Amino acid sequence: MTIALYDPPGPIARRRILIGSVIGALVVAGLVAVVVVKLIDAGQFRSAFWEPFTRPGVQRILLRGLGATLRAAGLALVLALALSVLLAAARLSERRLVRLGATAFTEFFRALPLLLLVFFAFLGLPRFGIDVGPFGALVIALTLYNGSVMAEIFRAGVAAVPHGQVEAAFSLGLSKSTVFRRIQFPQAVRIMLPSLISQMVVLLKDTSLGFIVAYEELLRSGRLIYTNIGNVIPTAIVVAAIYITINLALSGVAAWVERRQRRSGRVPVTAGTGVPTEIGVGQV
């Protein structure tokens, strides 16, 4: 924020802020203390609940789960990127039917709960004799949903490329497909890179739906641990820490890319700031 919501504090305000800080700190500390006491009373800090995480066997389960999470996320990401480029190109097509089809496709898959898509692939596809298993179902659902979301990101990115670029390319006699491939697409990628990386955080979080269809990803591996040891809360905290670390690293990369672009000045500024806010919303 460039403009402060309050005046620079004078002596009285400074004292008031100090008092407020102390009271605020006490309230926050009080809330945390209530939670901690509750956890202690319920014996959630006993070593039998936390010691297992030092055992190589348990760590291997978590690592295997993390590997499965990254595998599903990685494959879905590659497929979703490919799908989104196709969809974005189709939505820019001159043929009305192609454009409408792509629009209907993206709107349809963005409007459905991801879990329902997983069930479609998991329970529905076998009706056609295609059994994809939990991993396949998860990857298919993630691809369809994220492909559609990323297609929108692409479209916003392409729309943000200054129109003069396209006009200049056409005036050089380049064909429409060449203009898209050589002029619009490369610049659009730069503009939307931060949003695209943010969407990866969403995709990674959504792999945890594997928990529901028995794909042994990170959260499901956590279940394996807590059903054996009975330490739901400690396991949830450990698993959450892993997710948060990875996601913060990804967000860090996104922020770094955005900063670097703003510095280099080669990306139109209006676009660079306009696209992420629009897309940031989809990251629920």
Add this chain to the structure above:
Amino acid sequence: MDVLLDQRSLILDGFLMTLRLTAVSGVLSIVIGTLLAILRVCPIPTLRAAAGTYVVLLRNTPLTLVFVLVAFGFPRIDIRLSFVAFATVALTAYTCTFVCEAIRSGINAIDGGEIEAARSIGLPFRRVMSLVVLPQAFRRVIPPMGSVLIALTKNTSIAAAFSVTEATQVARRLANSFASATIPILVGIAVGYLVITLVMSGGFAVLERRVATVR
């Protein structure tokens, strides 16, 4: 197709539960999210930091994990509620952080001159927020807030895995009981979700036009 008609009361109940989860968690999320957003911009550093930490932690945790922590973890510390209440708590705890960020971006987007003017006539922080900043921020955040609430509607489906009989769980149950009609069942439920999300996005578009001010 017959299954959809035969089981219409079950399906209808499922969607009513979906709507109920959405409505209750939506209202709670908007209230708590607004408070969080105010804390995140307030002059007191400890409250800013606490609210910021909460938002960062919850935003980066998968919703399914939040559900596990609430639905399976809370009973361990003797907090026993119904499954619907657990689902509402999990959805609210998660969604309010996105509401907070939407409102915060709305606050950040407000013309600095407005804030300077408010301060120069001597309004304190509370008044600057309640009279000048938030009324404008709410208008600006209607489109992103719509997206957050539509995402919430879709996210209620995760409650299906935590013993709440909402639409997605109905779909799964029916698909298991009437395996031969799996596709019509899933399509039927999908259409139900489409109707809800499309009506919501239409409603938010109308609302956006209604409160739009001439600038």
